[in-house]
Amino acid sequence: MILEARGITHYYKHDLALDNVDFTAKKGEFIAIVGESGGGKSTLLSILSSLLRPTLGELFFEGKAYAQIKDIDAFRQKEIGFIFQFHYLIGYLTVLENIKLAAIDKKSPYIDTLFEQCGIEAIKDKYPDEISGGQRQRAAIVRALVNAPKIIFADEPTGNLDSHNSQNIYELFKSLSQSGTTIIIATHDRNVSAYTDKIIEVTDGKIL
Ligand SMILES: Nc1ncnc2c1ncn2[C@@H]1O[C@H](COP(=O)(O)OP(=O)(O)OP(=O)(O)O)[C@@H](O)[C@H]1O
Numbered sequence: 459m460i461l462e463a464r465g466i467t468h469y470y471k472h473d474l475a476l477d478n479v480d481f482t483a484k485k486g487e488f489i490a491i492v493g494e495s496g497g498g499k500s501t502l503l504s505i506l507s508s509l510l511r512p513t514l515g516e517l518f519f520e521g522k523a524y525a526q527i528k529d530i531d532a533f534r535q536k537e538i539g540f541i542f543q544f545h546y547l548i549g550y551l552t553v554l555e556n557i558k559l560a561a562i563d564k565k566s567p568y569i570d571t572l573f574e575q576c577g578i579e580a581i582k583d584k585y586p587d588e589i590s591g592g593q594r595q596r597a598a599i600v601r602a603l604v605n606a607p608k609i610i611f612a613d614e615p616t617g618n619l620d621s622h623n624s625q626n627i628y629e630l631f632k633s634l635s636q637s638g639t640t641i642i643i644a645t646h647d648r649n650v651s652a653y654t655d656k657i658i659e660v661t662d663g664k665i666l
């Protein structure tokens with residue numbers, strides 16, 4: 459098991475967002491989290507990826523408790539990739555500069571490969587406000603993948619993409635998962651089921 463969460467409960471102040479959720483992911487698994495708006499998908503992703511500390515519950519990465527990981531920032535940069543619902547590229551850096559900022563190896567040839575796979579090699583020297591929403595989203599995907607993390611978390615990664623580009627991204631995720639990367643995404647797009655190993659539904663803070 460690469461990731462294991464037990465008894466995750468989360469309150470925002472007094473509002474219960476997650477209620478005693480258990481979750482596991484195996485190496486190379488491609489998992490989609492679906493469910494109604496406000497059901498708890500983003501909260502669960504934030505907790506699983508160590509960005510948000512749950513009110514209650516335990517998390518383990520490759521059997522090691524998150525609480526025991528000494529340098530959680532270095533751990534995140536190396537082992538985890540994030541694609542956020544709102545992608546947060548830095549506005550005064552070009553797309554390529556944004557990606558190099560995140561890259562541990564700035565000269566890695568993998569950067570060019572990813573640009574090509576995501577279909578945005580032509581806009582790499584543009585600034586985020588000079589490209590479309592879908593291109594920004596794909597730039598954020600390249601940035602999340604650049605250090606070849608063991609787990610990728612993505613919150614609505616295809617929210618701004620048409621069905622052709624969405625399928626490209628799902629294909630990319632699927633091929634990454636087949637080569638051992640674990641992929642966990644939150645989405646409203648039920649078409650994702652053609653690509654995933656497992657779908658879990660989160661509603662009212664509970665897994666159905
Ligand atoms: N930062 C926050 N502060 C307070 N309450 C929050 C916060 N973020 C989320 N919530 C609440 O927690 C619950 C779960 O929200 P969450 O964002 O996890 O849902 P979601 O399933 O991702 O929804 P969507 O599909 O709309 O993105 C909701 O009731 C929401 O209002």
Ligand SMILES: [Mg+2]
Nearest residue numbers: 499500543613
């Ligand atoms: Mg959400």
